[in-house]
Amino acid sequence: MKKAKSRIAILGTGGTIAGFIDSTIATTGYTAGAIDIDVLIKAVPQIRDLADISWEQIANIDSSNMCDEIWLRLAKKIAKLFAEGIDGVVITHGTDTMEETAYFLNLTIKSDKPVVLVGAMRPSTAISADGPKNLYNAVALVANKEAKNKGVMVAINDKILSARGVVKTHSLNVDAF
Template identity: 50%
Template sequence: MEKKKIYVLACGGTIAGKAASADDLTGYAAGQTSIDELLEAVPQLAEYADVQGEQFCNIDSSDMTEALWQSLASRVQEIADREDVDGIVITHGTDTMEETAYFLDLTVHTIKPVVLTGSMRPSTAISADGPLNLLEAVQAASWSELGKYGVVIVMNSTVHSARFVEKTDTTHADTFKGRQMGCLGYMQDGRPYLYQQPLRKHTWSSDLASPKDFPPVAIAYTYVGLTADDVCRLAQGKAGLVLAGLGHGKVPEPVWQALQSLMAQGLVVVRAARALGGMVTPVPAYDGTITADSLTPQKAKILLQLALAHTTDRDKIQAIFDTY
């Protein structure tokens, strides 16, 4: 059988990190290894696919920017549109991988597999997890049916949907979890075994696009002691504000009074939750806000920015949150 042609874009991260000693798992420098070195470290790739690599950037993913997102989405779209490419793998740092994956899930329009992967241990570590993660990401991207599932993350032999995946641990190799809806499936014997499919719009069914300019949106984390002045300062100059609210997306009453005034001036407010699971849905007490459903605050921010690039109508924005 003819091997699939897989294009690997390298963005740095821990998978490209190096430390002074093999037992140093936290004091390493990310983004030190080139795409050529990454591919050479996994000669087994050639058994499964015809792999081509490109160094897109080489950063610690905590330094990821919206401008880089724009460039990355454009580059991924260009590659996906090529007839000589069957799937795309992106190596990326884990700190912001879930956000990059979700942004691409909304803005890259393709039916071809797009897989993000990385590692929790640097390339110099004893039992580094990067090589196997990269191999399994390429194996997954070689399975054409995977494109129907949107952008995915493949790490620790597990396949995750970009919409639901979250980083849950600072150091453990099995950090990525779909805490609310579970994973899509697992990697076994060189291919993915998948058991569920996302129903929300993504990739090939998405009507959203990478904006020319990102509307400014902030996230307000709610806690005991948060004041109206705190929120007003954070909202200054912003088109939108996402609340990481208490419980079912609630805020202290003085904060809500201030938010109502800001909303009357045009600020779009999305209610999400700081809780580790559950949905935020409409309630009369917070009339005029957008509800984030099951999105985390950081993913709600991304969707709000893309929505605001199209419209400022609250009903239309809520419809987008209900669809994606």
């Protein structure tokens, strides 16, 4: 008997992972939050092998513009999704305020279901964009039954970090956390 796939919602908030610049070699000078979440998901079709995916664009901003209103919208949306039976949530997010959002959600989400924030250090239009692999890893993490009861996490650059301990230490390096 084939095992049912996890139902995972991906919520887009913008950031470098959704960044755009009219050059495939540029990794700075881009516009963050320029690419919609559906485009990011289409760029990684392999995630559909991991889970049944739904998505929603919550915001599409440079994460330096993250605010309480968006944090509250995220927390309420996640609570609603969990009440509706979603198994886990991935949030695409800019790295400038990823720690703050992860910590806020860790304090406000009352569920054993996984919530994982994911971002990128290079825009989606770069030859060496890191967002697609990071998104795949985040979905794989949420789809794994071992991710339950771990609190809010960050998945970036092949690392899994807790919301309570995540710290960004570099503004340009791919290994920024």
